[in-house]
Amino acid sequence: MAVRSLVVPAHAKVNLGLEVLGPREDGYHELRTIFQTVALHDDVELRATRSGITLTCDAPGVPADERNLAWKAADALRRHARIQSGVAIHITKRIPAGGGLGGGSSDAAAVLVGLDQLWRLGLGPPGLHPLARRLGADVPFFLLGGTALGLGRGDETYPLLRQVRAHVVLVDPGRPVSTAAVFRRLDTRLTPREDSHTIFRFVSRDVCGAEAFPILVNDLEPFALEEAPELTERVAMIRGILDRERPLLASLSGSGSTYFGLFDDPQRAGRARDALKRRGFAAWRVRTLSLGQYRASLARALARDGARGQGRSAHHGDHRRQGHPGRRREAQGVRLHRV
Ligand code: C5P
Numbered sequence: 001m002a003v004r005s006l007v008v009p010a011h012a013k014v015n016l017g018l019e020v021l022g023p024r025e026d027g028y029h030e031l032r033t034i035f036q037t038v039a040l041h042d043d044v045e046l047r048a049t050r051s052g053i054t055l056t057c058d059a060p061g062v063p064a065d066e067r068n069l070a071w072k073a074a075d076a077l078r079r080h081a082r083i084q085s086g087v088a089i090h091i092t093k094r095i096p097a098g099g100g101l102g103g104g105s106s107d108a109a110a111v112l113v114g115l116d117q118l119w120r121l122g123l124g125p126p127g128l129h130p131l132a133r134r135l136g137a138d139v140p141f142f143l144l145g146g147t148a149l150g151l152g153r154g155d156e157t158y159p160l161l162r163q164v165r166a167h168v169v170l171v172d173p174g175r176p177v178s179t180a181a182v183f184r185r186l187d188t189r190l191t192p193r194e195d196s197h198t199i200f201r202f203v204s205r206d207v208c209g210a211e212a213f214p215i216l217v218n219d220l221e222p223f224a225l226e227e228a229p230e231l232t233e234r235v236a237m238i239r240g241i242l243d244r245e246r247p248l249l250a251s252l253s254g255s256g257s258t259y260f261g262l263f264d265d266p267q268r269a270g271r272a273r274d275a276l277k278r279r280g281f282a283a284w285r286v287r288t289l290s291l292g293q294y295r296a297s298l299a300r301a302l303a304r305d306g307a308r309g310q311g312r313s314a315h316h317g318d319h320r321r322q323g324h325p326g327r328r329r330e331a332q333g334v335r336l337h338r339v
Contacts, residue, residue, distance in 0.1 A: 004118060005047040006305035009297055010091075010110035011289060012040045012101040013141065014168065014253040014260050017216030019196045020186060024153070028137065029183055032199040033150040034216065035141045035157065037289040038168050041297075042103060043092040044070065044110040046118055052086040053078070059093035069135055073108035074115060076131045081121050096282070098176025100224075100254030102138045109142030117302050138254075145298075146291025149203055160203060162212075163290035166248065167269035169261045172282040173234045177224050182255040185223040213249040213262065224256035231257060237279065245272040262288075 016034040024030050055071045057064045065071065074087050089111060095103030112128045115121070125143040132139040137153040149158045198215045201207060207215060225232050235252075242250040242261035245268040250261045263269035269285050276283035289297065 004305070005045060006114055006118060006301060008044045008046065008110040008114040008301045009041040010044050010095075010103070010106040010142070011037045011145065011294065011297065012095045012103060012106065012170075013037050013138070014101065014170075014251075014258075014262075015218060016147075016164070016213070016249060016251070016262070017199055017202060018218045018220060018254065019199055020219045021196070023187060026153075028153045029186070030152065031150060031154045032196075033154055034160075034199060034202060035138075035148045035150050035154075036164055037142075037145045037294050038170070039286045039289055040095060040101075040170065040284060042095050042107055042110075044107055044114060045090040045092070046111065046114045047088040047090075048118055049086040049088050051084065053089070054086075055089045055091070057091040057093060059091075059097070062091070062093060062097055069104045069108040069139075070111045073111040073131070073135055073139075076135065077112055077115050077119075077121075077128075080131060081119065081123075083119055085119075087115060087118070096172045096176075096258060098178065099172055099258035100177070100179075100252065100256045101170070101258050102142065102254070105136050105138035106142045108132070108135050108139050112139075113143065113298060113302075117305055144291070145289060145294030147288075148291075149199070159291050162203075163292070164262075164288050165290060166288050167263045167266050168286050168288060169242065169247075169263065169269050169273045169276070170253075170284045170286060171238050171242075171259045171261075171276055173231055173238065173257050173259065174282065175228050175231055175234075175257055177228050177231075177255055177257045179255040181227050182220055182223045185226055186220065210248055210264065216249060216251070218251050218253075220255050221252045224252055228257060234281075235259060238276065238281065241275045241279065242272050244275070245269070247272070 013035050016036050018033040021030040053074045055064050055068055070089055091107055095101050116123050129140055133155045137155045140155045141157045144157050147160045147164045202212050238259045239250055247261035247263050253260055261272055273283045273285040
């Protein structure tokens with residue numbers, strides 16, 4: 001039997017804006033957020049084995065066992081599809097953990113999408129969605145990608161017509177923050193509200209172009225800084241450096257602690273990244289990934305499985321010209337594929 005394996009890119013996200021409306025009965029919080037995928041990614045390698053699930057990871061400090069969300073994703077799909085065979089997962093980490101960039105959630109979604117292909121299940125995003133929701137609030141977004149509205153716990157996601165194309169400078173202030181702890185702090189002072197409309201104004205295109213970004217806020221930012229007070233000084237410095245290069249937006253991502261600047265000018269983004277590095281910060285300049293770019297990134301990875309497993313990739317170009325079966329399935333909303 002041919003050794004079957006594939007490597008799925010697990011991209012990071014930033015939250016361009018995040019409003020917390022109030023607590024929910026399930027213990028979570030009702031959110032409105034704008035998710036945005038970026039090019040920075042972990043690599044999730046999946047190798048078909050006879051039985052069981054194993055997980056290895058090159059980053060110290062990331063649990064390499066059943067505590068890892070990627071392991072839980074494989075386990076959930078294996079049970080759901082009643083699969084007897086197993087998988088060996090290896091994660092090459094590039095996304096900082098505990099940084100509000102969704103690294104763990106994205107790894108889990110990459111496992112779902114990759115195993116759907118490796119095990120030939122044909123579930124596609126709609127079939128994987130219920131499993132993704134049970135794994136975590138951010139996981140469903142990574143079945144979609146691009147610029148998307150997130151509602152509910154953040155797990156109801158809708159692609160936006162406005163697909164942001166910009167340069168992003170990510171800055172890791174070097175102190176992971178627990179999402180649950182930030183929400184607990186917010187609970188002590190949050191007054192439930194429905195009257196905040198910045199996210200809907202962004203979505204509705206009430207305000208267009210560069211003017212749309214300054215209206216966005218992240219309600220979690222003050223609570224993240226309260227949770228990690230030693231960050232306050234560092235964040236002020238990061239913000240100052242980003243602001244000098246006039247970003248479209250500078251904000252904390254999710255519950256932190258990663259800060260980011262969004263730029264329409266690559267040179268300004270490059271200068272901001274260089275200045276941050278000179279001050280000793282871990283900083284990256286990356287591009288946003290639109291919905292189409294995200295799908296293309298996943299489709300490229302999934303097509304490589306064909307090359308290793310069954311030699312389909314030699315015909316890939318022909319399939320595209322003649323109407324690839326995967327593309328037809330996508331048209332029916334069943335499968336992620338090239339757009
Ligand atoms: O779903 P996930 O495990 O990623 O969420 C981590 C924690 O963040 C949850 O345990 C919860 O405390 C908090 N959270 C929340 N409301 C949300 C999303 C996350 O309270 N909408």
